Ligand code: ADP
């Protein structure tokens with residue numbers, strides 16, 4: 139579904155050059171739930187941004203559904219991103235003066251033609267139902283607990299029915315009970331067919347996914363299928 143070949147990412151400032159990713163080869167298959175671990179600064183966010191078409195690699199190719207997209211222009215990348223990818227971040231990134239429902243509708247506003255106000259509201263309430271927040275639609279983010287905010291962010295990520303969900307430390311700001319709750323929602327989405335890639339610092343959480351990819355200093359040092367995969371199937 140997403141294939142990275144010989145990906146290299148160099149960040150250059152006037153004085154420093156950082157090799158953030160060094161020759162990464164990675165295939166994310168449809169239906170997978172994979173986690174990415176590694177020490178701070180090893181390139182996890184960079185990798186997720188490249189997979190999510192938010193950032194371009196310095197070298198190498200990215201293919202989505204066997205179609206190389208490395209030469210696409212920003213506008214085409216944005217369209218593809220909007221169609222296929224949902225993002226979840228550690229710090230939620232909700233808009234505080236919009237209601238929960240309005241926050242979840244945001245990705246649909248960028249879709250051409252296909253959504254009226256009514257259908258946007260319907261899709262957003264369905265997404266909120268899937269994360270168990272139907273009873274909070276009119277609330278504002280400041281009225282929600284951290285776990286609830288992250289569930290709103292998940293609803294926003296899935297409202298456009300993306301094929302893949304990229305989550306950058308989705309439980310990093312949550313206590314372990316809320317973190318487990320978020321993980322079970324992600325597992326449910328994966329069971330329903332979403333492909334999920336999650337960066338985490340939590341080894342126990344990573345071990346509940348199908349596949350564990352480890353980075354160190356920009357290099358992929360491990361890629362293991364986990365037993366949990368067979369247990370779950
Ligand atoms: P992680 O997510 O694993 O903490 P990052 O992908 O954020 O790692 O960063 C990888 C390396 O690239 C780090 O050394 C970081 O300092 C550097 N880096 C990340 N973003 C930038 C940037 N925009 N400009 C310069 N260096 C960056």
Ligand code: ADP
Pocket residue numbers: 274280281282283284285286
């Ligand atoms: P949790 O028990 O998950 O930590 P909180 O204790 O923060 O959650 O909140 C309990 C409930 O009260 C939540 O369902 C939340 O929606 C609601 N709530 C929290 N803060 C406010 C607020 N300022 N205004 C309205 N409702 C709130």
